[in-house]
Amino acid sequence: MRILFAFLTALLVSGATSMPARAADDQPAAPATPEAPAAPMTKQARLDKLFSDLKRERNEKAAERIAGNIWSEWFQSGSASIDLMMLWSQKAMDNQKFDVALDFLDQVVTLQPTYAEGWNRRATVHFMMKNYGKSMSDIDHTLQLEPRHFGALSGLAQIMALTGHKQSALEAWQKVLAIYPMMRSAQDQVATLSEELAGEGI
Template sequence: MRFALASLSGALATLATAGFAECPAAPDHGEEVAAVLSEIRAAETEGVARVLGNSLWELWTDAPDEAAQALLNRGMSRRSGFDFLGALEDLDALVAYCPAYAEGYNQRAFVYYLQRDFAAALRDLDRALALSPNHVAALSGRALSLYGLSQLPEAKAALEAALALNPWLPERHLLAPGGPLHTLGQDI
């Protein structure tokens, strides 16, 4: 714990001495995200929806400035390399530096999810969604985290909210006949 705090303090000190004492506002891609989600809902195939969905990541991962982008990119790279402690170090620094940037919380939640710390993931996903309510990946991650916590009715509601934005999500199969969330709340 002391090492993590020292690393976080070091990252923040580096940002401050580099002239990045305060994070600027995150780029506002709200209209673009809404337009892409509309196109996804109109997509006739999963393949088309997947390509459109990839463009959402370009918008969500557009960090507020170069320092934030570097922390995000390194955190995501470390996560991809299964260096979860290193990823958390970078994403903790990103969230501390840019507390109004939703993707910092979403990416940190993904690391927690991969570590099976669903409660921590859920806290970050809730923060990401407070900042970006139509972040379909955070909604889907919220559903999966609730599922991991065996909070099945809440998981179903979160997944339904995500599917209202993107009906092509792979997680939709959890609600399909035979899926673990299919009959929740229904008389069978």
């Protein structure tokens, strides 16, 4: 089982010029310089815009593309060595070598504790190993750093459901939908859990 999705990116900007005025002493004025291009958006600004777009989007495929762009931003650690360890951890996970993956991810969260995706990836490994308590601890770290992390919230919802806490699972899926309204799996889970809880008289 995975708490993962897709990836991609884009944005633009321009400037203007004005005619130079003649100086009073009849000397030619210095040519007007074009306005400097706007500074590139910060990672946080890009994420804020993507999340705003994701919340408004009502086309499922378009929403998936936006979510993919968000994952792309999340994966960027800003460190070549961290990126390499994340790559190695993914390869280890793909080969079911979870202990090896954890070794890499322990280093990632130690070296860069503010990198939310390091915590989320380690939460995923613990989830796959059925270490639900440890997974929840890492999910908590992820959400402290990025409260909008719909992947981590999805993982929390799955753990709650697997451990018999249906109401908590429903609430977690509802939080996912508040961030990513078009996520089909979250919609399905909310519908299923709501029916089950209604049938149980809750």
